[in-house]
Amino acid sequence: MVMYQWDKSGERLNRFAGLLEGESVSFLIHYWGVEEDLPANPVHKHSFFELCYVNGGTGVYTEGETSHSLYPGVAFCSRPNVYHQIKDVTGLNLLFVAFEAIEDVHGDHQLESYNRSLLQSASWIDNVGESPTVQIWKSMLLRHPSASSLPVSLLPKLAYSLLRSAPYLLGAPNNADSTPVSASASQIVKRAKRYIRDNLDRPLSLSEVARYLNISERQLSRLIAGSIHESFTSIVHTERIRAAELLLTNTTEPIKAIAEQTGFSSVHYFTRLFSEAKGIPPGAFRAKLSASSDE
Numbered sequence: 001m002v003m004y005q006w007d008k009s010g011e012r013l014n015r016f017a018g019l020l021e022g023e024s025v026s027f028l029i030h031y032w033g034v035e036e037d038l039p040a041n042p043v044h045k046h047s048f049f050e051l052c053y054v055n056g057g058t059g060v061y062t063e064g065e066t067s068h069s070l071y072p073g074v075a076f077c078s079r080p081n082v083y084h085q086i087k088d089v090t091g092l093n094l095l096f097v098a099f100e101a102i103e104d105v106h107g108d109h110q111l112e113s114y115n116r117s118l119l120q121s122a123s124w125i126d127n128v129g130e131s132p133t134v135q136i137w138k139s140m141l142l143r144h145p146s147a148s149s150l151p152v153s154l155l156p157k158l159a160y161s162l163l164r165s166a167p168y169l170l171g172a173p174n175n176a177d178s179t180p181v182s183a184s185a186s187q188i189v190k191r192a193k194r195y196i197r198d199n200l201d202r203p204l205s206l207s208e209v210a211r212y213l214n215i216s217e218r219q220l221s222r223l224i225a226g227s228i229h230e231s232f233t234s235i236v237h238t239e240r241i242r243a244a245e246l247l248l249t250n251t252t253e254p255i256k257a258i259a260e261q262t263g264f265s266s267v268h269y270f271t272r273l274f275s276e277a278k279g280i281p282p283g284a285f286r287a288k289l290s291a292s293s294d295e
Contacts, residue, residue, distance in 0.1 A: 005142040010034035017159040023185045024110035030098040038092040043085045048100040050078040056093030073129040121170035133169040
C-alpha cells in the first residue's frame with residue numbers, strides 16, 4: 001500500500017501548481033487540499049468549481065436537496081453558486097482542488113466548451129479509483145520515502161492534464177471538448193497550413209479548414225492571428241503565391257495552367273496578386289529567371 005505525506009503534499013501543490021497555463025484554456029487554482037481526516041463542514045457555496053476524490057473513509061455529500069454517499073473510489077464536483085455540504089464523516093480521506101477555467105490569448109471557444117462540459121457532467125460518480133485522472137492526481141502526491149516521488153517540475157503539466165480531463169472523469173462524452181488536450185496553437189496552425197498547401201488547386205474557406213481541424217471558425221481565426229499574426233485569407237494567398245513561384249521556377253507550364261493548379265480563379269487575378277506580392281508579373285518573373293540562368 002502506498003503511503004503519502006499528506007500535509008507536505010498539499011503544501012507542495014499549492015506552492016508549485018497555482019496557475020496552470022495552456023494553449024486554449026488556462027486554470028487559476030484557488031487551493032489544493034490533501035486531507036487525511038477531513039471534518040464535516042457547514043452548508044456553503046463558492047464562485048468556482050471544486051473537484052474532490054475520496055481516497056478513504058466515508059461521509060455524505062449534499063448538493064441542494066440531493067445527497068450522495070462518500071466512500072473510496074467516489075469523485076464529486078461542487079458547482080459554482082450551488083449550496084453544498086460534507087457531513088457525517090468517518091475518517092474521510094479526501095483529495096480536492098478548487099479552480100476556475102480562464103481564457104488565454106487564443107479565445108473563448110474552448111473556455112465555453114470546457115465549462116459547459118463540466119456543468120453538464122455528473123456531480124457525483126463512483127468506481128473511478130483506477131481512472132487516468134485519479135492516477136494522475138495520486139502521482140502528484142509526496143510518498144514515503146520522498147525519493148520515490150515525482151519532481152516538482154512535473155506538477156504544473158500533470159495538474160493541467162488532471163483538470164482538462166475532469167469533465168471526462170465525471171462522465172462527459174469524449175467529444176465534449178473538440179480540441180485535443182495535447183494540441184498546441186502552433187500545431188493546429190501547422191495542420192491548417194498543411195491542409196491549405198495540399199488543397200491549393202480549388203477554392204478554400206475558413207469554415208472548411210475549421211471543420212477539418214474540428215474547431216470553430218472563430219477559434220481558428222484567433223489561433224492564426226495569435227500565432228503568426230496573419231489572417232486566414234492572407235495565409236491562403238501566401239501559399240498560392242509560394243506554390244506558383246515554385247512552378248514558374250521549376251516547370252515550363254503555361255501561366256494559365258499554373259494559375260489553375262494553384263487555385264486562382266483567373267489569370268488576371270493571379271497576375272494581380274503575384275505582382276503585388278513579388279513586385280513583378282509572373283511572365284516577367286519567369287523571363288527574368290530564364291535570363292539569369294543563360295548568363
